[in-house]
Amino acid sequence: MKISLIIPSFYPAVIYGGPIFSTLHTCQELAKLEDVEVYVSTTNANITTRLDVQTNKWTKFEENFFVKYYDETKVNKFSWQLFCNIWKDIKQAEIISIQTVFDTPAPISLLYAKCFRKPIVLSPRGALCHWCVNQGSRFKQFWLKYLIKPFVKNIYFHATCEAEKQDILTIFPDAKIVIIPNGVDVDSYHKNNILNKQEYIKKYVKADIESNNIIVSMSRLHAKKGFDILIQAFAEVLQTYPESILLIAGPDEGEKQNLENLINALELNNRIYLIGPMNGQDKVDFLANADLFVLPSHNENFGNVYIESLAAGTPIVASTGTPWQEVESADCGKWVDNTIEDTASAMLEMLEKDREQMRLNARILAQKYDWKNIALQFKDVFEKIVETK
Structure with a gap:
């Protein structure tokens, strides 16, 4: 054929x-x-x-x-x-x-x-x-x-x-x-380099900061992706976990300046970082060594990066504008409205869960894809x- x-x-x-x-x-x-x-x-x-x-x-x-x-x-x-x-x-x-x-x-x-x-x-x-x-x-x-x-x-x-x-x-x-x-190429996301938090921060942020929770997101910087919602939700998470950091990876498609302005307005330049496109082994390590992946997109017909994160063993928070409700039953993520309040609440709930069990559950779900x-x-x-x- x-x-x-x-x-x-x-x-x-x-x-x-x-x-x-x-x-x-x-x-x-x-x-x-x-x-x-x-x-x-x-x-x-x-x-x-x-x-x-x-x-x-x-x-x-x-x-x-x-x-x-x-x-x-x-x-x-x-x-x-x-x-x-x-x-x-x-x-x-x-x-x-x-x-x-x-x-x-x-x-x-x-x-x-x-x-x-x-x-x-x-x-x-x-x-x-x-x-x-x-x-x-x-x-x-x-x-x-x-x-x-x-x-x-x-x-x-x-x-x-x-x-x-x-x-x-x-x-x-x-x-x-x-x-x-x-x-998803499941095997490639199992071949990650193990980085402790300081090694991770040094590699991707190149800053001398402490963090007990590394939250990541990845997609093109476009209004559809809801990064403004994520940034404001993360600001609320910092009230409970003040040593957390948020890293957003992806090429700019017209939204970067708006996001930088929002980060400056919230005075979170030392907690939120826009780090540009990510590919290959760097991308695998970026996802696999994070504590949580969050993308409150307004709409995704699938959203490859969600399954990539799961394959890497990192639980997710996805919006109801995506088809990822099954992470709830698989116990490796949250599927919520992409409001600031619901996104922040889901992030806090996920950070309180057993992370090793979440990693195992995420990889089990990814296998079917x-x-x-x-x-x-x-x-x-x-x-x-x-x-x-």
């Missing part, structure tokens, strides 16, 4: 965060399965720059796994090279997996896939939630009505959770939907869709 996966940006454009890694791992594990070949069509976009990669030619990543980067004519906007050539990639595949909604490769690929009568699986990646659609609503309503809706009969939508399924049905009531969660299991689910769904074509 030849799979054509189309995505606006791809590895090593890690600055785009979780979706880059989740797509990479999905492709890697799918390519290991019997009778599967994966062909990724993407661009060399890398936020404000371009990746230093060969363009318009298939590059072998691994066995049965190939990537073609098209040159981005206007970075993050449009690739003329992709527009003119993507039809060739679609024509040679048996099923098309499109990993975007509000980017130009989506309608272009939908049109060509329909012309060649190829089955389509479209992954919105949270872009159809109420909060996201209402950001720039007029443009997005136009896009959905005229560039996506005409193809809905040809599409199987991929949702990562029940909540995302309902978001899709709200916009496209007759949509065909399959639910497959994102995954291992990429090997997720890839098998994708293959099964793809095969059934191809058979019913």
